[in-house]
Amino acid sequence: MGAITTxxxxxxxxxxxxxVSVPEAANLARAAWTFPVVGAMVGALGALVYWLADSLGLPPFVSATLAVAATALITGCLHEDGLADTADGFGGGGTKARKLEIMRDSRSGAYGVVVLIVAVLLRVGAIAALAGPGPAAAALIAAHAGARGVLPLFMRAVPNAREDGLSAGVGTPTTGAATAATLLGLLALMVSLGIGTGLVAALVVVAGLIFLVRLSVKQIGGQTGDVLGAVEQMSEILILLTAAALW
Structure with a gap:
């Protein structure tokens, strides 16, 4: 229990x-199995905000916007920042070195801004399309848990593009942690969306992962912390769009 709590x-x-203070025994590579658990908590917060907004009589689009804003606030826009940096680097750099240099730059370029706008609109639109707080809550929890559940698997499958940085500093998650995270993410999809929709969402996410694996290896020779942010955002969007389309 002590190790699980840590x-x-x-x-x-x-x-x-x-x-939350970082424990002295912290090992993020080992703790990677908790990513979907934390994701479920983030999604639950978004669901609570959606329910509160809906209870006040606000329209679905506004409720969905506030829910997405709440999830971004609690995560500090960690994944959104990675998505924007990845878009800027992949879109604006001519060489691997130049792409990595752009991705280190804290400033956002045109690619990053446009991709962020599209990403937010897709999430808000998908959540708003769901009929009420119940389906929206289920989709939010599934999306945030499922999207983070695939991160350890991606980290094991794709080598680091650089020797320093966030992803390299974390290290490679253990096989057990990656397996547990994947299974927990899949479980969240099945429980929240139902077996049929959950399976479709999982397959769509796998297709997106294959695309990003090939793209990141081609563009920069591997993955970075920014690429992991892009993976989370893409997976989250795909799960929400699947729920909106099939429900």
């Missing part, structure tokens, strides 16, 4: 901006 605190400290 891993959960480590996952919360890494994936959110909650005031």
């Amino acid at each position: 891993d959960l605190r480590t996952g919360l400290a890494f994936c959110t901006r909650l005031p």
Whole structure:
């Protein structure tokens, strides 16, 4: 129980901006199995905000916007920042070195801004299309848990593009942690969306992962922390769109 508690605190400290102290025994590579658990918590917060907004009589689009804003706030826009940097680097750099240099730049370029706008609109639109707080809550929890559940698997499958940085500093998750995270993410999809929709969402996410694996290897020779942010955002969007389309 002590090791599980340490891993959960480590996952919360890494994936959110909650005031959680990092344990002395923190090992993020080992604690990677907690990513979908933390994701479910983030999704639940978004669901709560959606329910509160809906209870006040606000329209679905506004409720969905506030829900997405809440999830971005609690995570400190960690994954959104990675998505924007990845878009800028992949779109604006001519060589691997130049792409990695752009991705290190904290400023956002045209590619990053446009991709962020599209990503937010897709998430808000998909959530708003769902009929009420119940389906929206299920989709939010599934999306955030499922999207983070595939991150350890991606980290094991794709080598680091550079020797330093966030992803390299974390290290490679253990086989057990990656397997547990994947299974927990899949379980969240099945429980929240139902077996049929959950399976479709899982297959769509796998297709997206294959695309990003090939793209990141071609563009920069591997993955970075920014690429992991792009993976989470893409997976989250695909799950929400699947739920909106099939429900």
